Amino acid sequence: MKRAEILLYYFCTGLTLCILYATQPIGPVFENELVISKTQATLFTTAIMMPLAFAGIFYGYLLEKIQIKIILVLAFLFLGISEIVFSLTHSYFLLLNIRGFQGLLIPAVLTGIMSYISQISSKDSVANAIGVYIGVTIIGGFMGRALSGFFTDIFGWRVFFFIIGCVAILASILLLKFSQNIKASYLKPHLIDIIHTLKTRHNLYIFLMIFGIFFTxxxxxxxxxxxxxxxxxxxxxxxxxxxxxxxxxxxxxxFNTKKIVAFLGSSIKAIIVGIIILIIAIQIFRIESFWLIFVAMVVFCLGNFIAHSIASGFINKMATSHKGISNGLYVSFYYFGGALGSFVPGFIYIPFGWGAMLSFISVVSFISLIFIMVIRDIKN
Structure with a gap:
């Protein structure tokens, strides 16, 4: 039963990320059908992602006494209902508010699943279980984007969101039937601890670095x-x-961060290489060819995930105290950067074009590179 439960939670993780990113590839469809601007279309991602930036600070107080089962059953029920309503709605304002409402549910879902996996797994297998969890989040993000685009071309975007809403309700029923009652293990940060963590220079610089990377x-x-x-x-x-x-x-x-760090010599060197790969990939995007853009996307994702995967472990290694606070702030800076990156560059892209936007995010990435190089100097 334990194995079946973990598989169910992995499925729910993938489904959550699927919902999170489903609107990304069909922005032009929203732009044309709803008669809105490009910036307004990108806000569908911003609205659902912004709450993730603050979840690490506030959600601990909400989830301390609530069982994971109750959190997830209700969250997936509301996600499912809201997705179905989303598929039937024609008002941009209402659509945007639905995405914002879903954004309030998703941090609770991801927090609950992480707590569940860490508690139900043995000490020997917890690292591997979390590694699988990270892999599932990546696969879920891809599936949400790919299936959304595929369904939109064949059936229209509303059909996909209706189906995924039904799947979310099914997930709620399965969780009600098969999951155990476990309380969420969640850290409640205090303001003094947050300030202390931010005052530590290498912590602040790594937070600003990951903010810039996920923004880009x-x-x-x-x-x-x-x-x-x-x-x-x-x-x-x-x-x-x-x-x-x-x-x-x-x-x-x-799944290969240790090998990458060993090959490149250190975590800092690996992060630097990841950011350099990211910056190089951005320049390839300047070429107006679908296949070269496809190659650029692979290289771009490689650079991003090298920097992010290794930085998330590096922050734990560097933290001498308040590791939980450091992790929470890392996640907050990460998603806050992503939320702003999902719409702010539009103010450059729309009036000045693609090349100007690429130059802008290249500068942001270069600033992130400077931050990690400063950390290298501090450490030395």
Missing amino acids: FQAMLNFIPFELAKISDNYSSSKAGMLYIGYLVGVLVA
Whole structure:
């Protein structure tokens, strides 16, 4: 039963990430059908991602006395109902508010699943279980984008969101029937501890570094469909969705971080290499060719996941105290960067074009590179 439960929770993890990123490849469809701007279309990602930036600070107080089973059953029920309502709605304002509502549920889901996996797994297998969890989040993110694009081309976007809503309700029923009653293990941070953690220079610099990296990553993933629609005569949502296949390289990176660090000599060197790869990939995106953009996306994702996967372990290694606070702030900076990156570059892309936006996120990535190099100097 324990194995079946863990598989169910992995399925729910993938489904959650599927919901989170399903709107990304079909931004141009929303733009045309709802008669909205590109920036307004990208806000579907921003609205659902922003709460993740603050979950690490506030959700501990909400989840301390609530059983994981109750959290997840209700969260997936509401996610399912809201997805179905989303599929039937024609008002942009209501659609955006539905995504914002879902954004309030998703941090509770991911927190609950992480707590469940860490508690039900043995000490010897917990690291591997969390590694699988990370891999599933990457696969779920890809599936959400790819299936959204595929269904949109064949049946229209509303059909996909209706189906995924039904699947979420099914997940709620399965969780009600098969999951155990376990309380969430969640850290409640205090303001003094947060300030102390931020005052530690290497902590602050790594937080700012990952903010910039995920800002750049979400900027690219959110705006690339609009550029593809602009340069391609035979653009389709499924074509945009499949472009994200490079995202799957993250699975390979997530399971081989130790080998990457060993090969490159240290965690800091590996992060530096990852950011340099990211910056190089951004320049390849300047070439107006779908296949070269496809290659660029693979390289871009490789650089991002090397930097992120190793930085998340590095922050634990560097923290001498308040490791839980450090992890929570890392996640907050990560998603806050992603939330801003999902729409802020639009203010450059729309008036000045693709090249200007690429230059902007190149500068952001370069600043992230400077932060990690400063950490290297501090450590030395």
